[in-house]
Amino acid sequence: MQAVILVGGEGTRLRPLTFGTPKPMVPIMGVPFLARTLERLYEAGIRDVILPAGYMPQAITEYFGDGSRLDMKITYVIEDEPLGTAGAIKNVEQHITGPFFMLNGDVLTSLDLGAMIAYHKEKGGLGALHLIKVEDPSAFGCVVHDKAGRISQFIEKPPKGTEPTNEINAGTYLLEPEVMKFIPPGRNVSIERETFPKILADGQSLYAFTTNDYWIDVGRPEQYLTVHRDIINGTMPLRVEPGTNGSVHIGEGSRVDPSAKLGPNVVLGKNCTVGANAVLRDCVLWDEVIVEEGATIEETIIASRSHIGANAKIGKGTVIGHDARIEPRTVVPEGSRIGPSAPIAAR
């Protein structure tokens, strides 16, 4: 079985983090998100992965190469212009040899891919779509189906209050190659808005595979912090690298002054430094971040190589991009976005 993982989005909602790192390379407990996804595919026996990319692809290709380090085969297809979620798979059609998984590159879930294969075999049709129930479906694609699981309608991002169901497209599909016939080549096509409705209109079947798995789209800062909290407290089962003590994870080479107060839910990447009496709560720091003495940081994400001056106070909900410098004693208001204002070359 092959898998296509969509990794070409610009990660707009994660800016300024994604000005320095494309969304699939954003670290989850210190390891690129995409590496976590590949690990899950590997466990399901999948070795052949195709990555339609476009935004900062070199950061992805440099890290994963041809996949041999992971005992996988990775094929990259780079889009000059974003082709959309269906255009991206049409563009890799020549690499597809049979039924294949298609995954949104920003979803973390405990979904059992083997169970999904079995479900698709049982139901037939052109594909099975993983669905999940959420409290606010308006931010996602709503999917309506009958008792047998046969899908009748797709409503992408319905206005709040008009959602026909709380079951949403969870971004993992198992598709038959015939789906390609429904995608016109050479232009931007959305699978959710255009291709899936077209398949239904043609009288073909798509089936809903609804589960209660852990599921999150890490495409927004709040979700990014939530996912770390969920991994730390075990809500999301994920094997993490050593370095976790209680609700604090300290990456390789990071040094924390004994008088600093860390936790709950703090993740430090590699080679960070935290000075005396600093206070960190509910935050994720990437690599080589320096926090000077007495700084207070809460519900904040800080990208690599940023520097937080002594006694600075960082308000909740702040996102700090790469290489930022916060001067000593600065009070950063809640919800601030600080960092580069355009893509910087990935290092």
Ligand code: GDD
């Ligand atoms: N290669 C490529 N080209 N990838 C793309 C493109 C493109 O033009 N556009 C988006 N992607 C990738 C993104 O990187 C992401 O991994 C995935 O496709 C989905 O795009 P998002 O921009 O994150 O979509 P969304 O979160 O608003 O909505 C989608 O996901 C929801 C679940 O998280 C839809 O599929 C919804 O129906 C769904 O509920």
Ligand code: MG
């Ligand atoms: Mg998304």
